[in-house]
Amino acid sequence: MTDPARPPKTAPETRAEEDALLEGFLSVLAALDGGRRTVHVVLLRAGKEDGQTRHLEQRARAARVPVERVAPDVIDDLAGGRTHGGVLARVGPYRFAPLADLLAGPAVPFVAMIDGVEDPFNFGQSVRALYAAGATGLVLRPRNWLSAAGVVARASAGASELIPTGVAETASEAADFFRGHGLLVAGATDERGSRSVYEADLTRPLFLLIGGEKRGITRSFLDHADLKLRIPYGRPLAHSLGTGAAVAVLAFEVMRQRMAVSSSATTATKGVAR
Numbered sequence: 322m323t324d325p326a327r328p329p330k331t332a333p334e335t336r337a338e339e340d341a342l343l344e345g346f347l348s349v350l351a352a353l354d355g356g357r358r359t360v361h362v363v364l365l366r367a368g369k370e371d372g373q374t375r376h377l378e379q380r381a382r383a384a385r386v387p388v389e390r391v392a393p394d395v396i397d398d399l400a401g402g403r404t405h406g407g408v409l410a411r412v413g414p415y416r417f418a419p420l421a422d423l424l425a426g427p428a429v430p431f432v433a434m435i436d437g438v439e440d441p442f443n444f445g446q447s448v449r450a451l452y453a454a455g456a457t458g459l460v461l462r463p464r465n466w467l468s469a470a471g472v473v474a475r476a477s478a479g480a481s482e483l484i485p486t487g488v489a490e491t492a493s494e495a496a497d498f499f500r501g502h503g504l505l506v507a508g509a510t511d512e513r514g515s516r517s518v519y520e521a522d523l524t525r526p527l528f529l530l531i532g533g534e535k536r537g538i539t540r541s542f543l544d545h546a547d548l549k550l551r552i553p554y555g556r557p558l559a560h561s562l563g564t565g566a567a568v569a570v571l572a573f574e575v576m577r578q579r580m581a582v583s584s585s586a587t588t589a590t591k592g593v594a595r
Contacts, residue, residue, distance in 0.1 A: 351479025423458025445476025
């Protein structure tokens, strides 16, 4: 029997397998700022001169990353689409963090795991919502959509390069680890017995598993979860939200509750000071 507080076998720093090409200002800037990849070179379209481009060039040079000006057709040939804005970067493999690192920083962690999302764009949108709502960490399985780094970085507006991210072989392994560190383990589901996200107390240290639209969350995980959360709908026959939208609802409710607690504490402190 394993110690639940001990990191799973896959938790020590792990790397994604291959180099990648990131596209667009936000993605490339996030890679430079996030420090989770080696940025080999930044490619800028020749003749592109604006405030964002100058800022990116300065940021790259400060990080001692080579910057090359290339012809527009070179950018177009390398890029996967036409929304790159004349900015690309060749980057190394993503360096995943140990799970324990996802608990560093804020006193009340909010760690999420996305499992079973079958589209890199939806995955990127989900990561963007988690990052914007202040999630302290993200957990993925070893085989994940960060292999499609360009699409994910674009869809997440660079958030995939910024949010601390670790790896666990299974959701149950991750849950055991975080429960061993005092986090409440929750799963998103619409099954009977689940609790409305608006009625649950999400101000406590939280590990939240969110499944994909088709497969959802396994029965074994839900049977051992401390809390099962559902999103209530305004119409009885409404179809379930897509993963990206559901993640946004859940993550921002966590943020709303915690901001309310923080605001109340600040008001009470001011009252005592008077």
